[in-house]
Amino acid sequence: MLKEAPAGTWTGTNPRAGPLILLVDDNTAFIETLADRFEARGYRVITARDAIHAREAVRGHTVEVAVLDLTLPDTNGLELLSTIRARSPTTEVIILTGHGSVATAVKAMSRGAFSYVEKPCPFERLYVLVVRALARRSAKMEAAGPNDTLPWLAYEPASGHVTTSGPALGRLLADHLDRFSRLLPDPAERSRHLSALRLTGHAVSDVMRPDGRRLRVCSYGDESGARAIVLDVTAEHRHHAESDRLRRHFETLFENLPAGVAIINSDYVVTRANQAFARCYDLSPVEAIGRRCHDIIHGRATPCHSHGEVCPIKNSLATGATVRVLHRHRHADGVIRDIEATVAPLCDDSGTVVSFITILADFTAVKRTQAESEEKSRRLEELNRRLREQQEHQGRLAAELTRRNRELVQANTAKDEFLSTVSHELRTPLTAICESINLVADGTLGAVAERQARFLGLALGNTRRLGDTINNLLDASRLKAGRVECRPAPLDLAELTANVAAGFSAAARNKGIGIACHRAAESVPVFADPCQVRRAICNLVGNAVKFTDRGSVTLACRLRKDEALISVTDTGVGIPAEEQVKIFERFSQGREGRARPHGTGLGLPLARRLIELNGGRLWFESTEGTGSSFHLALPLDSPASRLAWLLGQRPPAPGRSWLLLIRADPGTGLSARLDDACRLAAEPRRTQDTPVTAVPGCHLTGSVSPVATQAVPLSPTLALLLTGNEEAACAACRRVREGIGGDDSTRPGLRLVPLSAGTDVADLLAALKEAPNA
Amino acid sequence: MPEAPLILIADDEADILVVTATRLEAAGYRTVTAADGREALDILRHQQPDLVLLDLRMPKVDGYEFCRTVKDDPNLDRVPVILFSASSSRAENLRDKCLALGADGYISKPFISTELLAAVEHALARPGGEPR
Numbered sequence: 001m002l003k004e005a006p007a008g009t010w011t012g013t014n015p016r017a018g019p020l021i022l023l024v025d026d027n028t029a030f031i032e033t034l035a036d037r038f039e040a041r042g043y044r045v046i047t048a049r050d051a052i053h054a055r056e057a058v059r060g061h062t063v064e065v066a067v068l069d070l071t072l073p074d075t076n077g078l079e080l081l082s083t084i085r086a087r088s089p090t091t092e093v094i095i096l097t098g099h100g101s102v103a104t105a106v107k108a109m110s111r112g113a114f115s116y117v118e119k120p121c122p123f124e125r126l127y128v129l130v131v132r133a134l135a136r137r138s139a140k141m142e143a144a145g146p147n148d149t150l151p152w153l154a155y156e157p158a159s160g161h162v163t164t165s166g167p168a169l170g171r172l173l174a175d176h177l178d179r180f181s182r183l184l185p186d187p188a189e190r191s192r193h194l195s196a197l198r199l200t201g202h203a204v205s206d207v208m209r210p211d212g213r214r215l216r217v218c219s220y221g222d223e224s225g226a227r228a229i230v231l232d233v234t235a236e237h238r239h240h241a242e243s244d245r246l247r248r249h250f251e252t253l254f255e256n257l258p259a260g261v262a263i264i265n266s267d268y269v270v271t272r273a274n275q276a277f278a279r280c281y282d283l284s285p286v287e288a289i290g291r292r293c294h295d296i297i298h299g300r301a302t303p304c305h306s307h308g309e310v311c312p313i314k315n316s317l318a319t320g321a322t323v324r325v326l327h328r329h330r331h332a333d334g335v336i337r338d339i340e341a342t343v344a345p346l347c348d349d350s351g352t353v354v355s356f357i358t359i360l361a362d363f364t365a366v367k368r369t370q371a372e373s374e375e376k377s378r379r380l381e382e383l384n385r386r387l388r389e390q391q392e393h394q395g396r397l398a399a400e401l402t403r404r405n406r407e408l409v410q411a412n413t414a415k416d417e418f419l420s421t422v423s424h425e426l427r428t429p430l431t432a433i434c435e436s437i438n439l440v441a442d443g444t445l446g447a448v449a450e451r452q453a454r455f456l457g458l459a460l461g462n463t464r465r466l467g468d469t470i471n472n473l474l475d476a477s478r479l480k481a482g483r484v485e486c487r488p489a490p491l492d493l494a495e496l497t498a499n500v501a502a503g504f505s506a507a508a509r510n511k512g513i514g515i516a517c518h519r520a521a522e523s524v525p526v527f528a529d530p531c532q533v534r535r536a537i538c539n540l541v542g543n544a545v546k547f548t549d550r551g552s553v554t555l556a557c558r559l560r561k562d563e564a565l566i567s568v569t570d571t572g573v574g575i576p577a578e579e580q581v582k583i584f585e586r587f588s589q590g591r592e593g594r595a596r597p598h599g600t601g602l603g604l605p606l607a608r609r610l611i612e613l614n615g616g617r618l619w620f621e622s623t624e625g626t627g628s629s630f631h632l633a634l635p636l637d638s639p640a641s642r643l644a645w646l647l648g649q650r651p652p653a654p655g656r657s658w659l660l661l662i663r664a665d666p667g668t669g670l671s672a673r674l675d676d677a678c679r680l681a682a683e684p685r686r687t688q689d690t691p692v693t694a695v696p697g698c699h700l701t702g703s704v705s706p707v708a709t710q711a712v713p714l715s716p717t718l719a720l721l722l723t724g725n726e727e728a729a730c731a732a733c734r735r736v737r738e739g740i741g742g743d744d745s746t747r748p749g750l751r752l753v754p755l756s757a758g759t760d761v762a763d764l765l766a767a768l769k770e771a772p773n774a
Numbered sequence: 775m776p777e778a779p780l781i782l783i784a785d786d787e788a789d790i791l792v793v794t795a796t797r798l799e800a801a802g803y804r805t806v807t808a809a810d811g812r813e814a815l816d817i818l819r820h821q822q823p824d825l826v827l828l829d830l831r832m833p834k835v836d837g838y839e840f841c842r843t844v845k846d847d848p849n850l851d852r853v854p855v856i857l858f859s860a861s862s863s864r865a866e867n868l869r870d871k872c873l874a875l876g877a878d879g880y881i882s883k884p885f886i887s888t889e890l891l892a893a894v895e896h897a898l899a900r901p902g903g904e905p906r
Contacts, residue, residue, distance in 0.1 A: 424831070427860035428787050431883040435793035438887050444800040503886055531882075 018042035018231060019134050019150070020061060024054045024080065025069040025096065029351025034067075037123055038130075041236040051075040051083075058088050065114075065133045067126070069096045070104055078108055085112045090141060092133035094126070131218045132202055135229050138166070151230045155180045157194050157223050169230060172215075183207070183217055183230070198223055206233065260360035263346065266317055268292040268303055271355060280360070282332030293358070297329050312343035313356050320345055320353060326363070337364040419474060426470050434463050441506070457510035464507065468542055472602045475535065479609055486529045486613045490637055493524040493533070493564045497557040500537050504553075507545050514552035515545070524557055524564045527637040528614040536607035536618070540568040540630045543603055548572030551627070562636050569629040575622040583620075584608050607632075615641065779898055780804045782823035784814035784840075786832050790883075794827065797887050798894070811835025815843060818850060825897055830859040841875040854878040854897040858885060 021038060025031045026049050035045040046061065048054040051074045057063060066084055070077030081093055095108045095116040105116035114133045117126055138150040151172040153165035160180040170176060177183060184190040189205055196203035202220040209215055214237040219228040254261055260277030262270050273288035281288070281296050293313070294300045304327075305311040312323040322344040329339040342359040439445050441456035448456065501517035508515035526533070544553040551571025558565055575583060584605050608618040615635050622628035635641040781803050785791050788809070795805040806821060808814035812834040818826065826844075830837035837857050844850045855876070860883035873880065879893045 424860040427883045428790065431860065431885060432787065432789035432793055435790075435797060435887065439793060439796050439800070442887075444796070499888065499892075502888055 018044055019064045020044045020046065021130060022046045022048065022054065022057050022061075022063045022066040022091075024048045024051075024066065024072065024077075026050065026071070026073050027069075027351065029347070033351070034123070034126075038127075040239040041127070042231055042233055043130075049073075051080045054080055055083055055087070058084050058091065063088060063091045064137055065130050066091050066093045067096060067130070068093060069119075070101060070108070071098065078104070078111065081108055081111055081113060090137060092137045094129050094133055096121075128202070128204070131204065131229070131231075132220055135202075135218060135220045135227060138229055139227055152227060153177060153180075153183075153230070154225060154227050157197060157219075157221070157226050163225070172230060172232065173209075180228075183215075183228075193217070193219065197221065197226055206237070259362075262288065262293070262358045262360075263355050264293050264313060264343075264358050265355040266313070266353065268294060268313060270296065277360065280329070280331050297327075299330065312341050312358070316343045316345050316356055317353060329360070335364075337362055338367050339363065419477070423470060423474055427467070430463060430467050430470075434460065434467070437463065454510065457506050461507035461510050464503075465542070465546075468538065468603075471535065472539070472606055475606055475610075476602045479606065486532065488527045488529055488614065491526050491528055491530045491533065493526050493566065493634065494519045494521060494557045495523070496530070496534055497537060497555050497566055500534065500541055501555045503538075504541050504545055508553060511545065511549065513545070513548050513550065515541075515555075516552060517555040518557070520556065520558035524559055525637040526564045526634045527641045528616070528634050529610075532610040532614060533634065536610045536632065537566060537568075539603035539607040540632065544568050544570035544572065544628070544630070548627070559636070560633075562638060563633045564636055566632045566634075567629055568632075569627065571627040574624040574626050574628055575620075576624045580620075580622060615644065778802055778804050779824035780806060780821065781825045781827060781894065782806050782808065782814060782817050782821070783827045784808040784811060784832060785829040786810055787829070790829070794890070797890065801891055801894075803894070811837070811840045814840060818844070818853065823853065825894060826853060826855045827894070828855055828857050830857055838875060841877055845876045851876075856881065856893050856897055858883055 018041075021043055023031045023034055023038075023045060024047075025034075028049055031047045031049070035047050038045050046057045046063070048057055051072050054066075054068070058066070063084075068077045068080055068084075072080065077095060081095070084091055084093060092114040093108075093112070095105050095113045096119055097105045097116055098119055102116075102118070105113075105118075108116060114136060115129050117129060134150065135152075138152045141150070150166060151169035153162050153169055155162045157180075162177050162180055165177055173183075175182075181187075181190060184193055184205055184207055186207070189207070193203045193205040197219050201222065202218070204219075205217045207215050207217060213232055213234045216231045216233040216236075217228050218231065219226045221227055254272075254274050257274055258276055260280050261274045262277045263272040264270050270288050270291055270293055273283075273285045275285060278285045278288045283296070288296060292303075294303050298304065300307065303311050303314065305314050309327075310325045312325045312327075315325075316323040322342065324340060324342045327339050327341050328336050330336050340361045340363050342361070343356045344359075345353040346355045346357055348354045437456050437460045440448060441453055441460060498517050498519065501515055505515055541553065541555065548570040549572065553571075554567075554569045556565075556567045556569070611618045611632055611634070617633045618630065620628055620630045635644075781798055783791055783794050783798070783805055784807070785794070786809055791807045791809075795807055798805050806817055806823060808817050810833045811828075814826065814828065814832075815835060817823065826840075828837050828840055832840075835843070837859070841855060841857070844853065844855060856879035857877045858881040878897045881889055881893055
C-alpha cells in the first residue's frame with residue numbers, strides 16, 4: 001500500500017494517531033522502508049521523492065518533523081529547507097547527508113535545521129533524532145502558546161515534581177499527573193532514565209500502563225528542568241513482538257530445513273548457514289561462515305563463472321531476480337551429486353542487493369530413481385519382447401504338435417485300415433485253400449489214397465497254423481494298444497472245447513499223435529467272451545500239438561466247485577525249468593538253437609491275457625522231456641459272475657460267500673442303480689454292446705472276513721450277503737456284521753440272499769430292488 | 775421226402791462260393807449263389823431260399839444293407855441269415871453288429887467246415903427258419 005501511494009499523500013492507517021513526519025528522498029525504496037518503520041512506531045508519515053511533492057505536503061499538512069535528503073532531483077536540499085522553514089516555521093527539519101557532506105550539513109544547521117545525520121545510519125539513531133526534534137518543537141510551541149497536539153509535560157528531575165503538562169497528556173493518560181514517578185513507577189527504570197538524562201541530555205523509557213498500553217517517555221533537558229513527551233507505542237511494541245516471533249520461526253525453519261540453506265553475500269562469502277548446508281560439507285554452521293561458497297562447495301579458489309560455469313549468485317546480482325541452476329557438487333563423502341541451487345537476492349534497508357539466500361536441493365536420488373525407472377522399464381520391455389517371442393514359439397510348437405497329432409491319428413487310422421485289409425486279403429484266400437483241401441482230404445470229392453491224404457493233412461495243418469499266426473499277430477497288436485474289450489456272453493465251454501479238439505484232429509493225425517477230449521459234464525456254462533476264450537484254447541491246443549511228436553494231446557473240460565476248468569495235457573518235449581518263468585512274456589519261445597518248432601512266441605502270453613480279461617486264470621505244470629499240462633479256469637456263469645460284470649469288477653473267488661455292498665448316494669437312488677443292472681442283465685445282447693464299466697456306489701467282495709469288509713472304501717446303505725452255502729450263511733452273517741461294525745442305529749441293512757448256480761441274475765436284481773432300504 | 779433246404783450263398787469271392795457250395799451240397803443241401811448283395815436280394819425275392827449265407831463285404835449292396843432290407847420287409851424277415859467275414863480287426867464288434875442287425879449267426883473267416891455246418895444246422899433248426 002505504501003509503495004503504491006503517490007508521493008506527498010497520507011500513507012498512515014490512522015490520520016489522527018501520532019506525530020506527522022515528512023520523509024523526502026529520491027530513493028523510493030529507502031523512504032518506503034523508513035516509512036514502514038516509523039508507522040510501526042505510531043507515526044503518521046508523508047513521503048516525497050522530490051521538492052515539488054515535499055512543498056505540496058508542507059502546504060497541505062501540519063508537518064511536525066521533516067527528514068530531508070540534501071540531494072534531490074529537482075533542487076538541492078538547502079533550498080527546500082528554506083522553503084519549508086518559510087512556509088511552516090514550527091516544522092523541525094533533520095538533514096540526511098552523504099558521506100563527506102558535513103560542511104553542507106553545518107550550513108543547513110545554520111539555516112534552522114534541527115540536526116543532521118550521515119547516511120547510512122541505523123534507524124534507531126534517526127528515530128532518536130526525530131523524537132528529540134518533536135520534543136524541541138513542542139517546547140517551542142509551548143513557549144509560543146498552549147499546545148494541544150502533543151502530550152507533553154515539564155518536570156524537575158531532582159524532585160520528580162511535574163510543573164506543567166499539556167492537555168493532550170491528560171487525554172492520553174486520562175489522569176492528572178503531578179509526579180514524574182507516576183509516569184515511570186518502576187524505581188530502577190526511573191533511576192536509569194534520570195541518570196541517562198543527566199549524562200546525555202535525553203532519555204527514553206518504555207512503560208506499560210495498567211490498561212495494557214505501552215507508552216514511551218522521551219525526556220530531554222538537564223537536572224534543573226526536563227521536558228518529556230509521551231507517545232503511545234502499543235502498536236510498535238506489538239509489531240516488535242510479532243517481528244520477534246517471526247524471526248524465531250524463521251530461525252527454527254532455517255536451522256531445521258532438510259535442504260541446505262545459506263546466506264551468501266555478493267563477495268561469495270557465507271554469512272549464515274544452516275545445519276543441512278554445513279553437514280553436506282562436513283562442517284559446522286559456524287565453520288562455514290566466513291568461507292567462500294566456491295571454496296566450500298567446489299573446492300575452488302575462484303568463483304564458478306571464472307571456470308566457465310554458471311554462477312547463480314552472479315546472475316542473480318545482475319538481474320535482481322531469483323535464479324535456479326543445476327550444479328554438480330562434490331560433498332564431504334566424496335560423492336558427486338546433482339544439486340539444484342536456488343539463489344534469491346536479499347536487499348538492505350535502502351533496497352540494495354547485499355546478499356543472497358541460497359537453497360540447495362539434492363536431486364541425485366531423483367535423478368537416480370529416474371535412471372533406475374528408465375532402466376526398469378527398458379528391462380520390462382525386453383522381458384515383454386522375450387515373452388512375446390516365447391508365446392509365438394509356443395504357438396508354433398502347439399501348431400506343430402497339433403499337426404503331428406493329426407498325422408499320428410491319420411497314421412493310426414491308416415494302420416488300422418491296413419491291418420484290416422491285410423487280414424481280409426489273407427483270410428479270404430486261406431478260407432478258400434483250407435476248404436478246398438478239406439473237400440479233397442475228407443473224401444467228399446472222391447476217394448483219397450493214404451499217402452495223398454497225409455500230404456493234404458500237412459497242407460491243411462500248416463494253412464491253419466498260418467491263420468492262427470495271423471490272428472495272434474493282430475490280437476497282440478490290438479492288446480498292446482489296449483483296444484480289446486471283453487464282451488461276455490453265456491457260453492458252453494464243454495461244447496467249445498469239443499469243437500476246438502475236432503478242429504485239430506487232422507493236424508494231430510498228420511503228426512501221428514492222438515487228440516482226445518474228455519467231457520466230464522454235459523454242459524459247462526460260463527459267462528465269458530466266446531471269441532477270446534476260443535482263441536486262448538486254440539493257442540494252448542495248437543502249442544501242445546506243435547511241441548508233441550509222440551503220444552497224445554488230451555483236452556479235459558470239467559466243473560470244479562464254481563469254476564469251469566479246462567486242461568490241455570501233452571506228452572511233448574516239456575518246458576525246461578529255467579524257461580518256465582518267462583513263457584508268458586511276450587515273444588518268448590524257449591532258448592535259441594534248440595531243435596524245436598518255431599512260432600511267434602505270442603500264443604501263450606496272448607492266451608493268458610485273454611483269459612484274465614474274462615476273469616479267469618491260466619497256469620501250467622511241465623517236466624522237460626515228459627510233457628506239459630496247461631490249465632485254464634473261468635468263473636461259471638453264475639449270478640456272482642454276471643453281477644461282477646455288471647459292476648465292472650472281477651468275479652469273486654468261486655466257492656465262497658460274497659458280499660454286495662451298495663451305497664445310495666443322494667440323487668442316485670439304489671433303486672435306479674439296480675434298475676440299470678436289471679436291464680443289462682435281462683438283455684444279454686445289449687450287455688455285449690455295452691462296454692462293462694464300473695457302477696459307482698457298488699462293490700462286490702469275494703470275502704466276508706472283517707478285514708476284507710473294512711477295506712472296502714464304501715459306507716454301504718445296503719449289504720447283501722450272497723451265498724450258495726446255506727449252512728455257512730449264519731456264520732457269514734455274523735462275520736459281516738462284525739466287519740461292518742457300528743451300532744444298531746448306524747448298521748446298514750444286511751440281507752441274506754441265497755444263491756444257487758441256477759439263480760437268474762435278473763430275478764436276483766429284481767429281488768434286491770425290493771430290499772427295504774432300496 | 776421233403777426237398778433239401780435251399781441255401782443262398784452270396785460272396786464276391788468266386789473261390790469261396792465254389793468251396794462253400796461244394797461243402798454244403800456234399801452235406802445234402804441245395805445251393806444257389808450270388809456275386810453281390812443286389813443279386814442276392816433278387817434271388818431271395820424270387821427263389822425263396824431257406825437260409826442265406828452272406829459275406830459282409832460285397833459290392834453294390836453289402837451285408838449290413840442286405841440285413842436291414844430283409845428286416846424291413848415283412849415277407850422276408852423270417853429267413854435266417856448267417857453272416858461271415860474275413861475282417862478280423864474288430865471281430866467281436868462285427869459279431870455284435872451282425873447279431874444286432876438281426877442275423878442268426880456269424881462266422882469269421884477262415885472257417886472250418888464243421889463250424890459252417892454247425893451254424894447252418896443251428897439256424898435251420900430255429901422255429902422261424904423252418905422250410906416253408
